[in-house]
Amino acid sequence: MAKVVDVRLTVDGKARELAIERATVGNDGVSMATLLRDTGLVTVDPGFMNTASCESSITYIDGDNGILRYRGYAIEDLAMKSTFLEVAYLLIHGELPTEDQLESLNNRVARHMHVHEGIKSFLGAFPRDAHPMAVLSGAISALSTFYPESVGRGAEQIELATVLLLAKAATVISYLQRRSTGEELIEPRQGGHYVDEFMRIAFSNETGEIDIDPTVSRALDLLLILHADHEQNCSTSTVRIVGSSHANIYAAVSAGIGALSGPLHGGANEAALKMFDDIKASGDTVEQFVAKVKDKAEGARLMGFGHRVYKSYDPRGAVVKAVADDVLAKLGGSNETFDMAKRLEAIALSDEYFIERKLYPNVDFYTGLLYSAMGFPTPMFTPLFALGRMPGWIAHYREMLADPRTKIGRPRQIYTGEVERSYVSLDAR
Numbered sequence: 001m002a003k004v005v006d007v008r009l010t011v012d013g014k015a016r017e018l019a020i021e022r023a024t025v026g027n028d029g030v031s032m033a034t035l036l037r038d039t040g041l042v043t044v045d046p047g048f049m050n051t052a053s054c055e056s057s058i059t060y061i062d063g064d065n066g067i068l069r070y071r072g073y074a075i076e077d078l079a080m081k082s083t084f085l086e087v088a089y090l091l092i093h094g095e096l097p098t099e100d101q102l103e104s105l106n107n108r109v110a111r112h113m114h115v116h117e118g119i120k121s122f123l124g125a126f127p128r129d130a131h132p133m134a135v136l137s138g139a140i141s142a143l144s145t146f147y148p149e150s151v152g153r154g155a156e157q158i159e160l161a162t163v164l165l166l167a168k169a170a171t172v173i174s175y176l177q178r179r180s181t182g183e184e185l186i187e188p189r190q191g192g193h194y195v196d197e198f199m200r201i202a203f204s205n206e207t208g209e210i211d212i213d214p215t216v217s218r219a220l221d222l223l224l225i226l227h228a229d230h231e232q233n234c235s236t237s238t239v240r241i242v243g244s245s246h247a248n249i250y251a252a253v254s255a256g257i258g259a260l261s262g263p264l265h266g267g268a269n270e271a272a273l274k275m276f277d278d279i280k281a282s283g284d285t286v287e288q289f290v291a292k293v294k295d296k297a298e299g300a301r302l303m304g305f306g307h308r309v310y311k312s313y314d315p316r317g318a319v320v321k322a323v324a325d326d327v328l329a330k331l332g333g334s335n336e337t338f339d340m341a342k343r344l345e346a347i348a349l350s351d352e353y354f355i356e357r358k359l360y361p362n363v364d365f366y367t368g369l370l371y372s373a374m375g376f377p378t379p380m381f382t383p384l385f386a387l388g389r390m391p392g393w394i395a396h397y398r399e400m401l402a403d404p405r406t407k408i409g410r411p412r413q414i415y416t417g418e419v420e421r422s423y424v425s426l427d428a429r
């Protein structure tokens with residue numbers, strides 16, 4: 001039953017009733033859309049801790065109870081029973097695909113996995129040690145110049161761009177993996193399973209042949225599903241705000257990749273593994289490292305811990321941890337690091353600092369261990385997150401475009417600078 005809410009705001013003695021926007025589940029909202037016009041006041045909410053920027057029917061999170069659902073389906077069910085392209089279809093179109101719909105998406109994506117020769121030259125022009133997130137962001141933006149027929153806000157263009165983004169992102173990321181090890185690029189083949197083909201062009205020898213271990217393929221599929229969407233996070237909000245200016249989907253997703261690269265967001269998977277390595281190299285015990293984090297003196301954070309929305313366990317982290325034992329056992333990953341991560345988690349979860357701030361492991365705490373065991377070098381972790389998040393970014397761009405209430409994203413500010421000054425000429429300063 002909807003809560004009965006009556007929100008009034010009294011400014012200069014005049015009371016106004018504020019409209020309530022109802023959610024199907026979760027927080028209802030108080031509409032502030034006409035506040036400035038009606039009162040001359042603006043709302044202040046740094047970091048948008050308390051601001052709903054849009055209505056969305058894609059993903060629901062209950063951060064207090066560790067619940068994540070895509071289009072109403074529990075993440076645990078999707079992770080264990082579904083495949084990445086199936087989930088991509090669900091996020092983008094709102095329903096699970098039929099067999100025919102899934103096959104059609106699979107085929108369309110597979111047909112478009114090869115990339116223009118110009119993109120290969122473009123990738124080759126970056127310094128070999130360039131961070132792959134920077135190259136990925138540039139490459140995705142450049143897709144608009146190589147595939148102009150998919151640029152625009154029309155339904156057919158968006159449909160084509162959707163398929164191209166899913167397809168080309170996989171190929172570009174696999175090429176970034178090959179470049180990191182100095183290997184020649186491999187041509188994608190048509191008709192394969194999306195994740196298997198990604199693994200093949202990322203890891204095969206120059207003949208293009210490789211035996212994909214089903215355990216690895218399934219684990220990567222599962223990780224991509226876990227990353228596929230997360231409602232209005234930093235990169236998705238970036239995609240929406242860039243798209244709100246009517247910039248094309250490639251420009252918006254490229255900006256989202258930039259946002260994702262930060263260590264407080266997707267870059268945390270890379271930062272977490274680096275943290276484990278740094279602890280080992282420093283000779284500190286896990287307890288000593290936790291003490292440094294709590295001390296805050298060196299600015300150290302426990303990377304892969306904490307979340308703006310989850311105030312109990314991140315359900316994605318729980319799924320990763322549950323499969324990590326099995327996958328690492330089969331792949332021969334670093335059990336030493338996994339054991340250290342589990343010890344770090346156990347200490348943090350029983351420590352008052354973390355308990356009172358409700359800091360739990362998030363999805364990025366354990367994923368790096370799995371990517372590493374699969375053979376990806378550390379800088380490739382965040383591009384893999386980007387590959388997983390692609391359907392979410394696409395779904396949100398499309399939802400933003402279809403929503404008649406969308407306006408250009410343009411926040412206000414509280415100005416705190418000089419009020420007014422007279423210009424002083426250069427020779428008089």
Ligand code: CMC
Binds near residue numbers: 265300302306363364
């Ligand atoms: N280690 C130590 N202290 C922390 C941590 C952490 N990882 N995260 C938050 N805190 C402390 C923070 O210092 C603050 O303490 P105090 O109240 O004494 O000032 C309190 O907890 C609240 O933190 P906040 O920074 O105000 O919280 P936020 O909601 O603005 O930030 C966060 C959320 C995810 C950026 C933050 O928890 C963090 O920096 N975590 C580490 C980076 C990370 O793992 N990011 C991945 C997030 S999940 C995947 C994704 O979004 O891509």
